Amino acid sequence: MMNIAAIVQSLRCSLLHIESRLLQVAGLDGQLVAPALAVNGPSLLPQLNREEELEEQQSLDQPPGVLDGILWMAVPKKRRTIEVNRTRRRAEEKLLKVKNNIEPCPECGHLKQKHIMCGFCYAKVCKETGLIRQQMQAMDGGPLRAPAVETVILYEGETPSQLDKDKRIVERPRKRPAWFT
Helix, strand or coil: CCCHHHHHHHHHHHHHHHHHHHHHHHCCCCCCCCCCCCCCCCHHCCCCCCHHHHHHHHHHHHCCCHHHHHHHCCCCCCCHHHHHHHHCCEEEHHHHCCCCEEEECCCCEEEEECCCCCCCHHHHHHHHHHHHHHHHHHHHHCCHHHHCCCCEEEECCCCCHHHHCCCCCCCCCCCCCCCCC
């Protein structure tokens, strides 16, 4: 929280800034205006620390203006008509495009895009690969003890080929799914 001295200093800087703006508006910014009454300030107000005085001197070079950003904001010269707004919002590139590359999935029959895997089949593949990973982790005893050889998945009724001789074999106790080749 700010102490009382900092609040008084902030108020003083704000009042000086407002006074300078009012003098500019009145056309008196080139003339020196002296106060009508001089008051001994330090005896009435709490004293600032040395660091705060340095900050005050730096802030006096460029006093913070509350309204500076608002006064110079860009604003439109004329109001956009309803027709212009609707034309902009309903532009051809913003409308939904009709997709012509949709076909039924050959495995499950759900609709999918031609170059993308069916979402339902993808969920089945994720589930099957998760089960395979769990079985491999149980065989190895953990993820950091996996051998550095290629792994072959064999389903029920399949036998390893001559190419699978030096590879790690994981056997699944079910028939191979048609979509998992």
